[in-house]
Amino acid sequence: xxxxxxxxxxxxxxxxxxxxxxxxxxxxxxxxxxxxxxxxxxxxxxxxxxxxxxxxxxxxxxxxxxxxxxxxxxxxxxxxxxxxxxxxxxxxxxxxxxxxxxxxxxxxxxxxxxxxxxxxxxxxxxxxxxxxxxxxxxxxxxxxxxxxxxxxxxxxxxxxxxxxxxxxxxxxxxxxxxxxxxxxxxxxxxxxxxxxxxxxxxxxxxxxxxxxxxxxxxxxxxxxxxxxxxxxxxxxxxxxxxxxxxxxxxxxxxxxxxxxxxxxxxxxxxxxxxxxxxxxxxxxxxxxxxxxxx
Numbered sequence: 001x002x003x004x005x006x007x008x009x010x011x012x013x014x015x016x017x018x019x020x021x022x023x024x025x026x027x028x029x030x031x032x033x034x035x036x037x038x039x040x041x042x043x044x045x046x047x048x049x050x051x052x053x054x055x056x057x058x059x060x061x062x063x064x065x066x067x068x069x070x071x072x073x074x075x076x077x078x079x080x081x082x083x084x085x086x087x088x089x090x091x092x093x094x095x096x097x098x099x100x101x102x103x104x105x106x107x108x109x110x111x112x113x114x115x116x117x118x119x120x121x122x123x124x125x126x127x128x129x130x131x132x133x134x135x136x137x138x139x140x141x142x143x144x145x146x147x148x149x150x151x152x153x154x155x156x157x158x159x160x161x162x163x164x165x166x167x168x169x170x171x172x173x174x175x176x177x178x179x180x181x182x183x184x185x186x187x188x189x190x191x192x193x194x195x196x197x198x199x200x201x202x203x204x205x206x207x208x209x210x211x212x213x214x215x216x217x218x219x220x221x222x223x224x225x226x227x228x229x230x231x232x233x234x235x236x237x238x239x240x241x242x243x244x245x246x247x248x249x250x251x252x253x254x255x256x257x258x259x260x261x262x263x264x265x266x267x268x269x270x271x272x273x274x275x276x277x278x279x280x281x282x283x284x285x286x287x288x289x290x291x292x293x294x
Contacts, residue, residue: 143274194222203268
C-alpha cells in the first residue's frame with residue numbers, strides 16, 4: 001500500500017468521479033485508475049462500485065475511508081512539524097556549560113538567541129568539563145561549552161576554540177588589598193592569603209591549584225567546596241579571596257574588588273564541543289553559529 005494510492009482513493013471517494021479526482025490530485029485519469037486497481041489488488045477487495053455515471057463506496061471502501069483520511073492528516077501534521085523545526089519555529093537545544101560560563105558568557109548570547117527564535121526551548125545543563133564530555137558522548141547534550149584541554153580527550157568529539165579568557169582575583173572591598181595594594185598581582189602574591197576554593201572536579205579549582213604549585217606554594221583554603229555563586233558570596237562576606245574569570249567578575253555587581261593578574265597572567269581556553277559522529281540539530285547549529293560570532 002502506497003501513500004499516493006491513499007491520496008487517489010480519498011480523492012475519488014470525495015468527488016465520486018475518477019476524472020474530477022484526477023484533476024484534483026494533478027494526475028492523468030488512466031494513471032489514477034491504475035493506482036486504485038493496484039490498491040484494490042493489494043487489499044483483496046473492491047473499494048468502489050462502478051456503475052455508469054455513478055461511483056459509490058463498497059463496504060471495504062467505507063471502512064478504509066476514515067483510516068485513509070487519518071493517515072493523510074497524520075502525514076500533513078508530520079510534514080508541518082518538520083517544517084517548523086527546519087524553520088526554527090519550534091524545537092529545543094540541549095546545551096551544557098560550566099557554572100562560570102552560565103554566569104559570565106551565556107546570558108547575553110541566550111537572550112539574543114531567544115529573541116530571534118522564541119519558539120526554541122533552551123535546556124541548560126551545568127557541570128564541570130569532565131561531566132559535560134560524558135553527557136555529550138552518551139547523546140544527552142547537543143552542544144557543550146568546555147574548558148581546554150579536556151580532562152579526558154575524546155576522538156569522538158569535535159571542539160572549536162571559542163575564546164581565551166583572563167582570570168582575575170576577587171576580594172571583599174572591606175578586606176586588605178591583595179599584593180600589598182598593587183594594581184595588579186601575581187599568583188605568588190596569594191601565598192599566605194586565605195582562599196575561597198571551588199569544589200573538586202571544578203575546572204577553576206584545578207587551574208588555580210596548579211598555578212599556585214607552579215609558583216612554589218600550596219594554597220591555603222578558608223572555605224572550599226562551593227559552586228560559582230557560593231564562592232562569590234563567601235568572598236563578599238570577607239572569608240577570603242578567589243580566582244575567577246574576568247567575565248564573571250564583571251557581571252557580579254557590587255560587593256567585590258577586582259584585581260587583575262600581572263602579565264602574562266592566568267587564562268583559560270573555552271571551546272564549543274559536539275559529537276563528531278552526529279550532526280547537531282538545526283537549532284543547535286544556529287546557537288553554535290551565534291556563539292562563534294559573538
